[in-house]
Amino acid sequence: MQEKRRRRLERIAWELRGDIVAMVANAKSGHCGGPLGLAEVFSVLYFHSMRHDAKKPLWRERDRLYLSNGHVCAVLYAALARSGYFPPEELLSFRKLGSRLQGHPHRNERIGIETTAGMLGQGLSVSVGAALAARLDKSKRRVYCVASDGECQEGSTWEAAMAASNYNLSNLTLLIDYNNVQISGHVSEVMRLEPFAAKWKAFGWNVLEARGNDVESVAQAIEKAKLEKSRPTAIICRTTLGKGVSFMEDNPEWHGKPPDAEQARRALEEISERLEKL
Amino acid sequence: MKLNSKFTEKKATRDGLGDGLLELGRNPKVVVLCADLEESTKTKAFKQKHPKRFFEAGVAEMNLVGMAAGLALDGYIPFATTFAVFGTGLAYGTVRQSVAINKANVKLACTHAGVTVGEDGETHQMLEDVSLMTGLGITTVVPCDYLEAKRATIAAASWPGSLYLRFGREKTPIITDASTPFKIGEAEIFRDGSDIAIIANGIEVFQALEAAKILKTKGVSARVINCHTLPLDEKTVLKAARACGAIVTAEEHSIHGGLGSTVSRLLAEKAPTPTEFVGTRSFGESGTASQLMERHGLTAPYIARVAALAESRK
Numbered sequence: 308m309q310e311k312r313r314r315r316l317e318r319i320a321w322e323l324r325g326d327i328v329a330m331v332a333n334a335k336s337g338h339c340g341g342p343l344g345l346a347e348v349f350s351v352l353y354f355h356s357m358r359h360d361a362k363k364p365l366w367r368e369r370d371r372l373y374l375s376n377g378h379v380c381a382v383l384y385a386a387l388a389r390s391g392y393f394p395p396e397e398l399l400s401f402r403k404l405g406s407r408l409q410g411h412p413h414r415n416e417r418i419g420i421e422t423t424a425g426m427l428g429q430g431l432s433v434s435v436g437a438a439l440a441a442r443l444d445k446s447k448r449r450v451y452c453v454a455s456d457g458e459c460q461e462g463s464t465w466e467a468a469m470a471a472s473n474y475n476l477s478n479l480t481l482l483i484d485y486n487n488v489q490i491s492g493h494v495s496e497v498m499r500l501e502p503f504a505a506k507w508k509a510f511g512w513n514v515l516e517a518r519g520n521d522v523e524s525v526a527q528a529i530e531k532a533k534l535e536k537s538r539p540t541a542i543i544c545r546t547t548l549g550k551g552v553s554f555m556e557d558n559p560e561w562h563g564k565p566p567d568a569e570q571a572r573r574a575l576e577e578i579s580e581r582l583e584k585l
Numbered sequence: 586m587k588l589n590s591k592f593t594e595k596k597a598t599r600d601g602l603g604d605g606l607l608e609l610g611r612n613p614k615v616v617v618l619c620a621d622l623e624e625s626t627k628t629k630a631f632k633q634k635h636p637k638r639f640f641e642a643g644v645a646e647m648n649l650v651g652m653a654a655g656l657a658l659d660g661y662i663p664f665a666t667t668f669a670v671f672g673t674g675l676a677y678g679t680v681r682q683s684v685a686i687n688k689a690n691v692k693l694a695c696t697h698a699g700v701t702v703g704e705d706g707e708t709h710q711m712l713e714d715v716s717l718m719t720g721l722g723i724t725t726v727v728p729c730d731y732l733e734a735k736r737a738t739i740a741a742a743s744w745p746g747s748l749y750l751r752f753g754r755e756k757t758p759i760i761t762d763a764s765t766p767f768k769i770g771e772a773e774i775f776r777d778g779s780d781i782a783i784i785a786n787g788i789e790v791f792q793a794l795e796a797a798k799i800l801k802t803k804g805v806s807a808r809v810i811n812c813h814t815l816p817l818d819e820k821t822v823l824k825a826a827r828a829c830g831a832i833v834t835a836e837e838h839s840i841h842g843g844l845g846s847t848v849s850r851l852l853a854e855k856a857p858t859p860t861e862f863v864g865t866r867s868f869g870e871s872g873t874a875s876q877l878m879e880r881h882g883l884t885a886p887y888i889a890r891v892a893a894l895a896e897s898r899k
Contacts, residue, residue, distance in 0.1 A: 321871070348776070351828075358697070367660075373655075383801065387619055409612060413686065414658075414686075414688065421658070422683065422687060423682055423683065423686045423687040424682070425682065426678050426681070426682045428647075429651050429652075429678075429679055429682055429683050430853065431649075431680070432647065432648045432650070432651020432654070432683070433651050433652075433654050433655040433658070433683055434651055434655060435648070435652050435653065435655060436652035436653060436655020436656040436658070436659075437655040437658060438655075438656075439640060439652065439656060440656050440658075440659035440660070441659070443616070443637070443638070443661065444659070457689075462647075463645075463647040463648060463651070463679070464644075465654075466642075466645035466647055466648035467648050467651060469643065469645065470642060470643070470648055470652065471644070471650075473643075476641075553687055563786065582646050
């Protein structure tokens with residue numbers, strides 16, 4: 308990746324972090340730990356890897372992104388706003404009555420929200436259906452699904468995993484946010500997922516690992532997935548919950564808690580310091 | 586109303602699903618999804634004719650429904666087929682979020698509803714599905730016979746939005762013919778009458794027609810309405826309530842949250858009328874279909890008795 312491109316994607320990731328903190332603090336509710344950890348993944352997807360056009364949101368050949376762990380939607384909304392799907396000011400309507408930016412995503416393709424999510428373990432199934440549709444259409448469009456590690460405790464995730472492999476859906480890429488945190492603690496303590504990569508391999512998937520907070524590592528894995536000809540690809544993205552805000556990092560408390568005004572000020576300060584250095 | 590008055594030919598409504606899908610095969614947007622039940626749900630013929638548009642989900646009903654939603658979001662018309670207890674019960678959360686809230690154009694077509702599943706017993710006799718699906722705002726169609734089941738399947742493809750189609754396993758009399766009107770959302774008066782109205786759906790429409798014959802011998806004139814769709818055709822129901830002054834509802838489904846509950850809510854709001862309910866009040870059990878119809882009070886003589894009761898409350 309060119310240095311200039313890498314720096315741009317990093318910059319966008321930190322801008323998304325600023326949006327996330329502002330949105331959740333303004334809403335006085337919502338999740339910011341997960342979204343902060345996913346900033347690089349969404350920067351790469353929306354500003355590097357995916358073929359999409361905010362001016363033509365219904366373009367049939369667009370790559371699709373189905374967010375399965377709906378509670379991290381602040382990062383999706385921020386990425387969509389910065390891509391031009393809707394004005395950035397609208398981000399402050401997050402979680403408010405009448406908003407298009409619901410507490411968990413409500414499908415609205417015109418602003419880039421491809422599916423409703425909230426109840427976990429459904430996004431991968433919908434993505435399998437979309438990948439089958441792309442194949443029926445003889446289209447080259449790709450289907451991306453973002454899911455969480457904790458979400459892989461849902462049995463339905465593995466129903467979909469089986470089907471994606473059974474149908475050799477090489478047009479499907481799953482990015483798993485592996486921050487090892489779920490609402491009540493560390494995933495490894497709540498319900499062990501390891502050996503995680505081995506599980507996906509055993510289900511017939513091409514499995515890649517990426518440093519999820521490193522834009523280059525994420526982008527390389529996504530490019531590698533595009534070369535796979537017969538299997539779906541799972542990219543296990545090792546991320547840090549709350550990345551970029553020192554007091555939130557890897558602390559399960561910040562899975563689903565909004566920062567108060569003082570915490571938000573400190574978080575935004577840390578983020579802007581970082582942005583200045585980029 | 587023109588009906589097939591002989592009632593001699595019998596066929597299961599699930600065969601109507603299979604034959605309807607086969608006819609829909611001409612539409613390249615129609616795809617069929619199955620959960621390891623192609624023989625029972627009668628989707629095998631479609632699979633053989635259109636293998637590329639047939640998707641096996643295996644014994645994984647949540648994924649069956651989720652995949653159907655994904656196909657629907659990209660413009661296909663998926664029929665997700667399985668048994669009613671799995672499609673609406675086991676996969677309820679997926680139907681709620683990925684189909685109903687998502688406004689995905691999925692046709693959930695389920696067979697083996699009701700006690701007439703028979704010997705398989707209570708675990709397989711789904712009696713709460715209409716309540717679950719209408720609670721999600723999903724338009725629900727319960728065809729009265731094979732022919733109507735086939736026509737409902739064909740009509741479902743062009744219906745704008747998700748639908749729940751409910752079919753049975755058992756062979757039941759064919760009571761309609763090609764000239765019988767059928768339109769999703771419109772109830773039809775299958776027999777006119779003025780003393781009591783029997784509002785029925787599914788295989789209970791035949792039982793209601795038989796009950797009307799019994800009532801006639803007792804000097805009671807019964808109107809029989811085939812009310813295959815929920816939400817209700819309110820106009821037809823209110824007209825019947827006002828003309829007859831007493832109502833019986835009949836469904837092969839729990840009395841909680843199905844046709845009867847829906848009719849009585851409408852009547853309570855707009856035209857309070859003495860109403861009695863024919864439907865199940867407990868889980869099923871093993872037995873033959875006819876034994877279970879008897880056991881749960883779903884047969885014509887029982888409907889006639891309940892009708893007399895409603896009439897006496899006028």
